[in-house]
Amino acid sequence: MVDRTISYSSRGPLALRNGGRAVPCPPSRGKAASWLERPDKVGEVYGSSLMYRVYIIQSERNGSYYVGYSEDVVRRLEQHNAGKVKATRYRKPYRLVYQETYLTETEARQREYYIKSQKSKKFIEGLIGKGNRGL
Numbered sequence: 021m022v023d024r025t026i027s028y029s030s031r032g033p034l035a036l037r038n039g040g041r042a043v044p045c046p047p048s049r050g051k052a053a054s055w056l057e058r059p060d061k062v063g064e065v066y067g068s069s070l071m072y073r074v075y076i077i078q079s080e081r082n083g084s085y086y087v088g089y090s091e092d093v094v095r096r097l098e099q100h101n102a103g104k105v106k107a108t109r110y111r112k113p114y115r116l117v118y119q120e121t122y123l124t125e126t127e128a129r130q131r132e133y134y135i136k137s138q139k140s141k142k143f144i145e146g147l148i149g150k151g152n153r154g155l
Contacts, residue, residue: 071121071122072125072128073089073093073119073120073128074088075088075096075119077100077108077117078117080113080114081112081113086107087132087135087136089129097116118147135147
């Protein structure tokens with residue numbers, strides 16, 4: 021039997037898990053996706069690209085850190101290194117040193133804001149150190 025569950029977030033149905041693989045929800049024959057009933061408990065998405073990540077990158081030029089969030093960290097890092105992000109344009113190249121994963125954009129944004137509000141290189145290096153212990 022194939023495991024088929026619909027996953028939700030605050031924005032509605034996200035994906036259909038089919039055998040452990042996240043795929044887009046099927047078309048709804050002219051109806052908006054919101055016609056689907058939400059189950060009592062909100063579903064979970066595992067291994068989906070629809071997760072948000074808070075990331076910390078470090079400049080290889082001067083060692084400074086930048087904190088951000090994105091759905092696609094690899095693409096975002098490429099944008100930083102290509103000079104397409106105004107805030108990091110003059111300190112490239114960057115390397116990814118830390119990331120955390122969240123189910124919703126709101127959670128990721130709140131965590132990014134919290135890390136930035138600490139205004140502390142020591143705090144960021146503490147996160148990086150804790151994140152790398154298990155490797």
